[in-house]
Amino acid sequence: MTLFEWLKENDKSLSWLGREVGRTPSVMSRLAHGHIRPTNDVVARIELLTRWKVTAVDIEATFQERRRLAEPARAAS
Amino acid sequence: MNAFGSAKLVEARGMAILAPFLAQATDGTLVVLGKGPLAKALQHTLGDAILRMPDGRAWSLELKIEERETGNLFLESWSNRNLNGRDGHIARGSTPGWFLRIQSEVLGYYFLDTDTFYLIDVFVLKRWAFTDWNIARRFPEKQQSRREQPNDAWGWCVPLKVLEKEVTFLRRRPRAELEATNALYA
Secondary structure, eight states: OOHHHHHHHTTOOHHHHHHHHTSOHHHHHHHHTTSSOOOHHHHHHHHHHTTTSSOHHHHHHHHHHHHHHHHHHHHHO | OOOTTOHHHHHHHHHHHHHHHHHHHHTOEEEEOOSSTTHHHHHHHHOSEEEEOTTSOEEEEEEEEESSOOSEEEEEEEEEOOOSOHHHHHHHOOEEOHHHHOOOSEEEEEETTTTEEEEEEHHHHHHHHHGGGHHHHHSOEEEOOSSOOSSOOEEEEEEHHHHHHHTOOEEEOHHHHHHHTTOSOO
């Protein structure tokens, strides 16, 4: 499950997640969109908060997917 | 992140549970010494964390976190024995393991899969281990093989049953105890 799917399903916001994890909403947004790869501390906290519905594997998959999508754009420029 | 269960991630998963647990269980304040320019120097003498109790007393803690409980504790004798090649040994020598160097007052050993946290008095444990080299005489020294390990780490695998009988420890269930008070989840 992606982080966005979990937030929607549980009626939670990125701001709420940021408060719980100790990061700004902007960082959480970049993380949820796969723009950044979070530290292990943040991954572990997200796993706990979501009761392992969102795991390190899900977070890494989002990051890799974003990277894959960005490749053609990067190559073209 | 190169693996789902990488050692660093396992450690982070454990700390995400242990940090709130230790603070809640003791009413104390936990200071984890993992980051910052002084971290290495502080960890060398104090261990991984300091727990300040409500009465002002501070306890130094060495924390070990493993993914799976096997019935043993791995007490590291060599962090890098480094005896596989002459040149490497001449260049870097050998590095004693944490169990030989540990100065903390309490060793906390946490297993994620069983949610079991063992708390052991380090002085009592070391006196038991090193009086007449009790530990080396009774338990074979083994190379660490459980997870990716760039160093040539060695240690003694000591059954928890033996430690319970001969050293004694406290056993807690951090995740379950936090869940019971709804302190862990959203």
